[in-house]
Amino acid sequence: MRVKIFVSLKNGVLDPQGKALEQSLHTLGYNEVRDVRMGKFVELNLQAGSREAAEVCIREMCDKLLTNPVIENFQYEIEG
Amino acid sequence: MRVKIFVSLKNGVLDPQGKALEQSLHTLGYNEVRDVRMGKFVELNLQAGSREAAEVCIREMCDKLLTNPVIENFQYEIEG
Numbered sequence: 001m002r003v004k005i006f007v008s009l010k011n012g013v014l015d016p017q018g019k020a021l022e023q024s025l026h027t028l029g030y031n032e033v034r035d036v037r038m039g040k041f042v043e044l045n046l047q048a049g050s051r052e053a054a055e056v057c058i059r060e061m062c063d064k065l066l067t068n069p070v071i072e073n074f075q076y077e078i079e080g
Numbered sequence: 081m082r083v084k085i086f087v088s089l090k091n092g093v094l095d096p097q098g099k100a101l102e103q104s105l106h107t108l109g110y111n112e113v114r115d116v117r118m119g120k121f122v123e124l125n126l127q128a129g130s131r132e133a134a135e136v137c138i139r140e141m142c143d144k145l146l147t148n149p150v151i152e153n154f155q156y157e158i159e160g
Contacts, residue, residue, distance in 0.1 A: 042118055
């Protein structure tokens with residue numbers, strides 16, 4: 001099954017990359033843009049016997065490697 | 081309205097970061113993981129008069145700043 005994982009910084013955590021992007025967008029004239037936050041987007045194929053097994057595996061991988069649980073949140077979608 | 085933009089490398093474009101992540105997951109014992117691809121995830125607030133105006137704005141921002149159209153694709157979701 002194809003898995004999409006979205007990692008974003010928690011609210012309140014400083015996001016310099018997002019700030020830089022926001023300033024660049026304002027410089028380009030897009031002044032209607034606010035609160036830009038940058039995150040990571042991971043796509044992978046996972047062989048798992050069931051959706052439940054896949055979810056357990058995804059949460060483990062996120063906690064161990066893909067995210068820093070102190071400052072980051074994650075969400076995921078499972079397709080197929 | 082809240083906008084989520086997902087930027088991913090096109091198929092066929094080498095993704096060293098994804099490869100490194102895949103190898104690390106295998107080292108941790110997650111051998112059922114394949115084809116890991118890393119991308120970017122941008123969240124922002126956009127003030128626009130209509131959904132159509134927002135879509136035009138998002139596509140322009142992606143083409144000009146958020147993505148490299150030669151090697152990257154993007155998808156987006158608009159909420160609210």
